[in-house]
Amino acid sequence: MIPNDVVNCVRDIYESNDFISLHEPTFGSTEEEYVLNTVRSTFVSSVGQYVEQFEQGVADYVKHNNAVAVVNGTAALHAALHYIGVGFGDLVITQAFTFVATCNAIKQLGAEPVFVDINHESLSLCPQALANFLEEQCQLSEQGICVHKASGKAIKAMVPMHTFGHPAKMDEIQTISQKWGIKVVEDAAESLGSLYNGKHTGTLGDHGIISFNGNKIITCGAGGIILSKHLAAANAIKHLTTTAKKPHSWEFEHDQVAFNYRMPNLNAALGCAQLEKLSHIVEQKRALAKFYHRFFSDSEYQFVCEPKYAQSNYWLNALVCQSEKHRNELLEFTNSKQVMTRPAWRLMHTLPMYSECIRGDLSTSVFYQSRIVNIPSSYNYKLKVI
Numbered sequence: 368m369i370p371n372d373v374v375n376c377v378r379d380i381y382e383s384n385d386f387i388s389l390h391e392p393t394f395g396s397t398e399e400e401y402v403l404n405t406v407r408s409t410f411v412s413s414v415g416q417y418v419e420q421f422e423q424g425v426a427d428y429v430k431h432n433n434a435v436a437v438v439n440g441t442a443a444l445h446a447a448l449h450y451i452g453v454g455f456g457d458l459v460i461t462q463a464f465t466f467v468a469t470c471n472a473i474k475q476l477g478a479e480p481v482f483v484d485i486n487h488e489s490l491s492l493c494p495q496a497l498a499n500f501l502e503e504q505c506q507l508s509e510q511g512i513c514v515h516k517a518s519g520k521a522i523k524a525m526v527p528m529h530t531f532g533h534p535a536k537m538d539e540i541q542t543i544s545q546k547w548g549i550k551v552v553e554d555a556a557e558s559l560g561s562l563y564n565g566k567h568t569g570t571l572g573d574h575g576i577i578s579f580n581g582n583k584i585i586t587c588g589a590g591g592i593i594l595s596k597h598l599a600a601a602n603a604i605k606h607l608t609t610t611a612k613k614p615h616s617w618e619f620e621h622d623q624v625a626f627n628y629r630m631p632n633l634n635a636a637l638g639c640a641q642l643e644k645l646s647h648i649v650e651q652k653r654a655l656a657k658f659y660h661r662f663f664s665d666s667e668y669q670f671v672c673e674p675k676y677a678q679s680n681y682w683l684n685a686l687v688c689q690s691e692k693h694r695n696e697l698l699e700f701t702n703s704k705q706v707m708t709r710p711a712w713r714l715m716h717t718l719p720m721y722s723e724c725i726r727g728d729l730s731t732s733v734f735y736q737s738r739i740v741n742i743p744s745s746y747n748y749k750l751k752v753i
């Protein structure tokens with residue numbers, strides 16, 4: 368198979384000779400109606416019926432009670448990590464193979480990310496690599512705090528990220544986190560609709576966050592949700608993300624230094640309309656992945672499939688090329704033909720601001736970073752793929 372076969376395959380799927388993007392949203396009359404309602408009502412900001420409706424809608428979809436809506440996924444991570452006590456001088460374990468927002472949220476709290484490898488099955492945090500890192504480099508203090516021996520810093524949290532929608536091995540990760548007394552915040556920014564052993568990603572850790580940026584599976588324009596195991600935590604996070612204002616009919620009483628992170632009604636309106644189609648979108652995306660999987664079987668391009676224990680939302684479909692050169696040939700050719708493809712993110716420890724971070728062995732991350740190509744994955748394709 369040559370790069371031109373990939374171009375032709377994608378053009379057949381989308382039945383288009385124009386530019387084909389990697390991932391784009393589709394809006395209909397419901398989106399228009401709900402957004403227009405907010406404009407007509409003047410409730411475009413953080414007070415309005417759609418914000419609570421959106422929180423409830425997401426909570427119902429993921430079968431989880433406690434959802435707090437915020438301005439974006441990065442803010443969701445920032446607030447959740449702040450709530451669990453991550454602060455200056457702490458360490459937070461995550462992947463080098465992630466979008467930069469994961470690390471920015473950690474760093475903005477004055478903490479430092481620590482990079483652990485991913486595994487082949489999920490391209491997400493590897494439990495074995497996690498256990499090895501902790502056994503070799505950390506110890507539990509008398510107070511039950513996990514301390515990184517060489518730096519003397521506390522590991523306050525871990526943030527597994529469900530890469531391209533493929534769930535990490537959460538049972539194993541949870542077992543390790545409990546053994547070491549480390550809280551888990553799932554970065555489920557990309558994986559709304561993905562199931563791990565039948566349960567929604569984002570509901571498995573102490574907290575989980577979802578992004579509703581324009582490139583995600585559904586969008587609010589910009590938006591995020593924090594899911595929390597316990598109602599008290601969700602209430603505290605809502606307080607923290609709404610300037611810590613105590614409820615009162617006219618008095619301005621604030622009791623903490625807090626964030627102004629509440630999702631505006633305008634964004635929530637778009638999200639509510641999108642949420643109505645989410646089940647359909649997940650079905651369409653899974654059907655597209657199945658088609659790609661068949662198309663690329665027995666080719667030089669290995670299609671990235673969901674792990675056995677999971678049902679993925681296949682947010683972004685991915686191919687593994689045979690080498691970096693092979694990858695670059697595919698990227699060059701497809702983009703020159705107006706079919707958008709992208710490599711995986713640069714590994715976080717190769718970015719200047721994270722180059723000094725503590726890290727374990729990252730050979731699997733390096734392997735995939737140099738070989739992966741994401742291919743068009745929008746659900747609005749024309750071909751009857753099933």
Ligand SMILES: *Cc1c(COP(=O)(O)O)cnc(C)c1O
Pocket residue numbers: 439440441442465466468469528554556557578579580589590591
């Ligand atoms: C999109 C994304 C985020 C950030 O979400 P925003 O809503 O864009 O702030 C965080 N982590 C990962 C892995 C993402 O893909």
